[in-house]
Amino acid sequence: MAENEALGSEVKITVRPNGPYRVEGSIKLLDANGGQWDLTGKPAVSLCRCGASANKPFCDGSHAKIGFQSAPTAPPPVEASQV
Numbered sequence: 001m002a003e004n005e006a007l008g009s010e011v012k013i014t015v016r017p018n019g020p021y022r023v024e025g026s027i028k029l030l031d032a033n034g035g036q037w038d039l040t041g042k043p044a045v046s047l048c049r050c051g052a053s054a055n056k057p058f059c060d061g062s063h064a065k066i067g068f069q070s071a072p073t074a075p076p077p078v079e080a081s082q083v
C-alpha cells in the first residue's frame with residue numbers, strides 16, 4: 001500500500017530540511033485566480049520554499065544550487081500537566 005493511501009483523506013506536509021514542502025495526500029492546488037494545476041496521477045508534490053524555482057510553485061531542485069538553508073523543527077508536544 002502506498003503511503004498516501006494509508007493517509008486516507010488526511011494531507012501530510014513535511015518541511016524538508018533546506019528544501020521544499022513535501023505534500024502527500026489528495027489535494028487541490030490553486031492559483032490566486034482559482035486556476036487549478038492538474039495533479040492527476042501525482043500522489044505527492046514538492047512545493048518551493050526557497051523562492052528560486054523556475055517552475056513555481058513546484059520545487060525544481062534550485063534550493064540546492066543557491067544553498068538555501070532552513071531546517072525548522074516542530075516544538076515538543078505540551079504535556080497535559082502543563083496545560
Ligand code: FES
Nearest residue numbers: 048049050059063
Ligand atoms: S525549495 Fe526547491 S527550488 Fe525552492
